[in-house]
Amino acid sequence: MLLFSIAAITAGLSLGTEILSPLKIYRIITEPETYQFEKTIFFQLRVPRVWCGFLVGSGLSVSGLILQAILKNALAESYTIGISGGASLGIAIGIITGRMLAIPVFAFIGSMFSIFLLLFAGSIRKLSSGTLLLFGIMLNFIFSSFSLLTITLLQKERFMEAVIWFMGNLGSYYSVILNSAPLFLFPAYFFAYLYWKELNIFSLGEEKAATLGISPDKKRYIWLGIAGLITGYCVSLAGLVGFVGLVIPHTVRILVGADHRRTIPASILAGGAFLVIADTIARIIVQPIEIPVGVVSGFFGGIFFVLILMKTTGKQKW
Amino acid sequence: MVILEFKNVCAGYGTYEILHNVDFCMNKGDFVGIIGPNGSGKSTLLKAAAKILKVVSGRILLKDIDINKISLQKFARTVAFLPSDIEITYPYTVKELLLVARYPFAPTFSNPSKKDFEIITSVAKQMDLIPFMERTIFQMSEGEKQRVMLAQCLVQEPEIIMLDEPTAHLDIGFQFSFLDLLKTYQKNSSLSILAVLHDLNLAAQYCNKLILLDKGCVSISGTPHEVLNYQILEKVYQTNVLVYPHPISGKPYVFGVPEEWKNLTEK
Numbered sequence: 207m208l209l210f211s212i213a214a215i216t217a218g219l220s221l222g223t224e225i226l227s228p229l230k231i232y233r234i235i236t237e238p239e240t241y242q243f244e245k246t247i248f249f250q251l252r253v254p255r256v257w258c259g260f261l262v263g264s265g266l267s268v269s270g271l272i273l274q275a276i277l278k279n280a281l282a283e284s285y286t287i288g289i290s291g292g293a294s295l296g297i298a299i300g301i302i303t304g305r306m307l308a309i310p311v312f313a314f315i316g317s318m319f320s321i322f323l324l325l326f327a328g329s330i331r332k333l334s335s336g337t338l339l340l341f342g343i344m345l346n347f348i349f350s351s352f353s354l355l356t357i358t359l360l361q362k363e364r365f366m367e368a369v370i371w372f373m374g375n376l377g378s379y380y381s382v383i384l385n386s387a388p389l390f391l392f393p394a395y396f397f398a399y400l401y402w403k404e405l406n407i408f409s410l411g412e413e414k415a416a417t418l419g420i421s422p423d424k425k426r427y428i429w430l431g432i433a434g435l436i437t438g439y440c441v442s443l444a445g446l447v448g449f450v451g452l453v454i455p456h457t458v459r460i461l462v463g464a465d466h467r468r469t470i471p472a473s474i475l476a477g478g479a480f481l482v483i484a485d486t487i488a489r490i491i492v493q494p495i496e497i498p499v500g501v502v503s504g505f506f507g508g509i510f511f512v513l514i515l516m517k518t519t520g521k522q523k524w
Numbered sequence: 525m526v527i528l529e530f531k532n533v534c535a536g537y538g539t540y541e542i543l544h545n546v547d548f549c550m551n552k553g554d555f556v557g558i559i560g561p562n563g564s565g566k567s568t569l570l571k572a573a574a575k576i577l578k579v580v581s582g583r584i585l586l587k588d589i590d591i592n593k594i595s596l597q598k599f600a601r602t603v604a605f606l607p608s609d610i611e612i613t614y615p616y617t618v619k620e621l622l623l624v625a626r627y628p629f630a631p632t633f634s635n636p637s638k639k640d641f642e643i644i645t646s647v648a649k650q651m652d653l654i655p656f657m658e659r660t661i662f663q664m665s666e667g668e669k670q671r672v673m674l675a676q677c678l679v680q681e682p683e684i685i686m687l688d689e690p691t692a693h694l695d696i697g698f699q700f701s702f703l704d705l706l707k708t709y710q711k712n713s714s715l716s717i718l719a720v721l722h723d724l725n726l727a728a729q730y731c732n733k734l735i736l737l738d739k740g741c742v743s744i745s746g747t748p749h750e751v752l753n754y755q756i757l758e759k760v761y762q763t764n765v766l767v768y769p770h771p772i773s774g775k776p777y778v779f780g781v782p783e784e785w786k787n788l789t790e791k
Contacts (some may be wrong), residue, residue: 416605463616
């Protein structure tokens with residue numbers, strides 16, 4: 207898994223309109239004076255972009271993994287529980303205001319808002335995990351209708367911008383957000399890793415959790431908040447990158463089993479690597495146009511997952 | 525010695541009350557069966573006892589202490605619960621499922637200790653699960669799965685184990701082997717058992733005490749001989765039954781009567 211992500215990162219760093227071989231990268235680092243032009247491409251464009259891809263991919267995978275565990279539902283991820291619906295509305299509002307940083311900030315606010323609504327709904331009435339999931343799906347519909355309404359009212363150039371954010375794009379991040387992301391994401395990953403036992407127990411169902419000493423009502427919302435924070439950050443970096451949060455946790459479980467002590471680190475690595483590869487493909491497949499990374503991750507990820515599924519059915523069921 | 529006591533307990537979901545004024549007590553070493561028609565509140569009673577469901581009024585005492593005053597973690601060191609829905613969503617191995625149940629005893633961040641491994645190995649040995657330890661739960665049959673779930677409860681080293689219809693999905697062979705296993709374990713340790721059982725006859729053969737629920741109230745509780753009386757059963761279940769002693773154990777055995785023979789039961 208580690209080797210796989212190292213390979214993915216190397217590929218991500220090397221490939222692009224300007225191909226930099228690993229040897230050349232080594233030279234850029236050791237003798238920066240000789241390779242001014244390549245150095246600029248490498249440090250200003252390639253490295254931050256690959257880093258961004260890795261963070262977003264790992265974040266979405268970990269939040270998907272958390273949501274799947276606490277809701278005991280293999281279909282849970284930030285898309286199905288309404289977080290990304292909130293984010294898309296945020297993006298739409300951000301585009302209308304048209305200020306610098308408005309889009310990512312509103313995307314973040316949007317995702318936190320939908321998490322807040324979920325928590326609020328949970329606090330006035332005790333919701334079972336199934337109801338919570340349904341609630342999230344409905345939230346997604348409501349928000350998406352609003353944001354679609356908003357973008358149909360936009361002018362033409364703005365419309366394109368909205369489309370790019372809705373489809374996910376690793377090229378339009380703001381460096382302020384990218385630089386601050388690890389400060390929030392890494393502690394969240396670490397927290398999830400520390401509490402692996404709790405995730406294991408949660409994924410056995412609420413009754414089992416309660417009788418093993420975990421209060422499902424309280425803890426569920428803490429985990430929702432963490433997953434929401436991670437997703438909010440990812441969305442503000444790259445827009446709506448679908449699919450990663452659903453497929454990576456499943457793939458990882460097939461490879462290393464279901465124990466969260468292993469699936470959390472494995473999801474960070476695999477999710478990060480997967481999105482870096484998807485983004486690399488998105489950059490080079492129809493040069494010089496860049497296609498949205500969401501398109502690539504959906505297409506290749508889907509095929510890849512179907513293949514894995516075909517190979518493992520019979521042994522496992524979903 | 526009384527280990528679990530219900531005092532005038534009312535409980536339900538939201539504003540919908542299902543259990544009304546339930547009183548009963550359970551002694552150490554008892555095997556108590558909760559029986560009753562569908563929707564009579566059997567599972568609600570069990571969930572209230574397992575601290576999954578908060579009671580609306582009344583008190584539940586575990587060794588003379590109100591369970592509301594016991595933390596979930598402390599409670600989990602005394603009581604283990606086997607839910608009726610044992611569907612596992614993710615491919616855990618048997619070993620992982622057993623280790624997880626040591627949670628009430630171990631600090632959140634710690635690695636499983638040597639003692640944890642000793643306990644799960646000894647439970648797995650008694651449950652004949654050693655060859656399955658590295659297998660995932662998806663590769664096991666319903667009967668084997670239920671045995672894993674029982675082992676998961678026993679790993680908690682509980683004083684009381686509560687089971688919600690543990691034999692519902694099992695064939696007759698697995699039903700008896702499951703309950704035999706439970707009973708053997710009970711004899712070797714001082715375990716008390718509280719189980720919701722759908723099958724009156726299984727309940728009669730294994731339990732030393734039965735509680736018959738009817739529309740959320742205790743209709744009668746006592747030994748199988750006292751509770752499985754045809755007049756009471758006919759009233760509660762709204763059907764004709766015959767009760768005869770089991771030819772070998774002598775415990776009461778309940779026969780249902782299909783419509784076409786019903787006129788014969790009048791005689």
